[in-house]
Amino acid sequence: MVKNQDFSRKNTDPSTIAFYSTLLNILVAGAKGILAWLSGSAALLADTIHGFSDTFASLLVLAGIWLSKRKSEAFPWGLYKVENFVALVSAGLIFFAGYEIVHYVFKPEKTLILGHFYSSLFGLLAIILAISIFSRFEAKKAKALNSPSLRADASHWYSDIASTALVLLALLGARIGYPILDRVAALIMVGVIAKVGWDILKDSMRTLLDASVDPITLDRIRNVIRRFSQVREIKSIQARNSGRFVFVRTDLAFGIKKLAQAHELSEEIEKSILKEIPQVDQVTIHYEPVKKDFLVYALPVEEDKKRLSDHFGDAPYFYLVRISAEGHTIQEEKILRNPYVREEKGKGIKVSEWLLQNGVDSIYSRKTFDGKGPSYVFSNADVEVIITEDQTIDEIHQKLTALEVN
Ligand SMILES: [Zn+2]
Structure with missing residues (x-):
C-alpha cells in the first residue's frame, strides 16, 4: 500500500505551471527573434538572447524537479551531475552571446536605421500583454500552492516586462531621431543576460557543492514529521537542492490502516513541512501501514x-x-x-x-x-x-x- 502524493495533485502541480512558463518563454523569445530580424534592432536581438537564456534556465529547473521525483536507486547520482554540466555549458553559451552583442553594438559600419517600425511596436505590446496575463496567473498559483519557485518565476516575468518595455522605448527613441538609444538599450540588455548566466552558474555551483541538504534542515524536517503521533517510523528521508530550492522525499510507516486517513495525514505532514521550512519547495511522501508481527x-x-x-x-x-x-x-x-x-x-x-x-x-x-x-x-x-x-x-x-x- 504505497501511495504517491503527486498523483492526486497532477492538475495543480507546480511543475505543470513551470512547464507552461517555459513554453511561454520559448514563444516570447521566438517572437522577439523574428522582430529583431525584421527591425534590425540590436536591443531586440539582445532581448531575444535574454529570452532564450531564460528558457535555458527554466529548463534546468524543470530538469531538477523531474530528477528530484525519481528514485535515486533507478537514477544514479550521475544524472544530477549531467544537469550541472549542462548548466555550466549553457552559462558559458550565454556569456558568449552577451559578448557577441557588445561586439555588434560597437561595429561602426552597421546601419542605425530600423525597419518595420509598426510590426515591432505592436509585436512588443502584444508580448507585454501576454506576459502580464501569465505572470499574474502564475503569482496567484504560487500563493495557492505555496511554491517559492513559482513565486520567483512570476517575479522574473515582471522583470521581463521591464526589459521588453525598455526595448520598446528604445524603438520609439530611434523612431523620433535618437537611433543611438537602440544601442544603449542593447548594452543594458547585455547586463541582464550576464545576470541570467551568472545565476545559472551560481546555482549549479551550489548544487555541486552541497548535493545533499545540510543536516540542520534535515533535522528540522524530521522534527516536523515526528510531531505527528501516528507516524510510527521514519524509514528514510532524502532531500536534494535544486538551485535555491529543496525537494524532500520521505518513506514513512503510519500507525493507521485506513487509506483515506493515511492520505489525509500525509497531506497534513506535507503542508506543515512546506509552511515551517520555507526553502522546501516540494514534498513527496510515500507511506504504508506498520507491519505487525x-x-x-x-x-x-x-x-x-x-x-x-x-x-x-x-x-x-x-x-x-x-x-x-x-x-x-x-x-x-x-x-x-x-x-x-x-x-x-x-x-x-x-x-x-x-x-x-x-x-x-x-x-x-x-x-x-x-x-x-x-x-x-x-x-x-x-x-x-x-x-x-x-x-x-x-x-x-x-x-x-x-x-x-x-
Ligand atoms: Zn529574464
Missing part, C-alpha cells in the same frame, strides 16, 4: 472467566490474547476487568476505546452490537468484529491457534 484478539467473558458473554458493554471481563502472525502461537494472554461495567451512559463506546488502547486488532462477539457506537469506533480504527457461535474461550483458542485463522 502479532495480532491481539479480545473476547467479552462472563464472571467464570471461561464462557463468552452475550453482552459487550455489560460483560464483566475481557479476555485478551496475543497471537503471533507466523505460526499462530499464543504469546500472551490476560483477563481484564471491564472498568466501565457500572457506567451509566456511553458504556459501549468507552469499552471500545479502552480495548483500542489495549492494542486490540479483532473482537469476537456472540451478538452484533446493539448501539451504533462500538461498531463505529471499531470500523473507524479498522478493527475487525467477528460474530461467533462459540460458547467458551477454549473453543476460540483452538480456532486461533489452528494454522488458518478464521
Whole structure:
C-alpha cells in the first residue's frame, strides 16, 4: 500500500505551471527573434538572447524537479551531475552571446536605421500583454500552492516586462531621431543576460557543492514529521537542492490502516513541512501501514472467566490474547476487568476505546452490537468484529491457534 502524493495533485502541480512558463518563454523569445530580424534592432536581438537564456534556465529547473521525483536507486547520482554540466555549458553559451552583442553594438559600419517600425511596436505590446496575463496567473498559483519557485518565476516575468518595455522605448527613441538609444538599450540588455548566466552558474555551483541538504534542515524536517503521533517510523528521508530550492522525499510507516486517513495525514505532514521550512519547495511522501508481527484478539467473558458473554458493554471481563502472525502461537494472554461495567451512559463506546488502547486488532462477539457506537469506533480504527457461535474461550483458542485463522 504505497501511495504517491503527486498523483492526486497532477492538475495543480507546480511543475505543470513551470512547464507552461517555459513554453511561454520559448514563444516570447521566438517572437522577439523574428522582430529583431525584421527591425534590425540590436536591443531586440539582445532581448531575444535574454529570452532564450531564460528558457535555458527554466529548463534546468524543470530538469531538477523531474530528477528530484525519481528514485535515486533507478537514477544514479550521475544524472544530477549531467544537469550541472549542462548548466555550466549553457552559462558559458550565454556569456558568449552577451559578448557577441557588445561586439555588434560597437561595429561602426552597421546601419542605425530600423525597419518595420509598426510590426515591432505592436509585436512588443502584444508580448507585454501576454506576459502580464501569465505572470499574474502564475503569482496567484504560487500563493495557492505555496511554491517559492513559482513565486520567483512570476517575479522574473515582471522583470521581463521591464526589459521588453525598455526595448520598446528604445524603438520609439530611434523612431523620433535618437537611433543611438537602440544601442544603449542593447548594452543594458547585455547586463541582464550576464545576470541570467551568472545565476545559472551560481546555482549549479551550489548544487555541486552541497548535493545533499545540510543536516540542520534535515533535522528540522524530521522534527516536523515526528510531531505527528501516528507516524510510527521514519524509514528514510532524502532531500536534494535544486538551485535555491529543496525537494524532500520521505518513506514513512503510519500507525493507521485506513487509506483515506493515511492520505489525509500525509497531506497534513506535507503542508506543515512546506509552511515551517520555507526553502522546501516540494514534498513527496510515500507511506504504508506498520507491519505487525502479532495480532491481539479480545473476547467479552462472563464472571467464570471461561464462557463468552452475550453482552459487550455489560460483560464483566475481557479476555485478551496475543497471537503471533507466523505460526499462530499464543504469546500472551490476560483477563481484564471491564472498568466501565457500572457506567451509566456511553458504556459501549468507552469499552471500545479502552480495548483500542489495549492494542486490540479483532473482537469476537456472540451478538452484533446493539448501539451504533462500538461498531463505529471499531470500523473507524479498522478493527475487525467477528460474530461467533462459540460458547467458551477454549473453543476460540483452538480456532486461533489452528494454522488458518478464521
Ligand atoms: Zn529574464
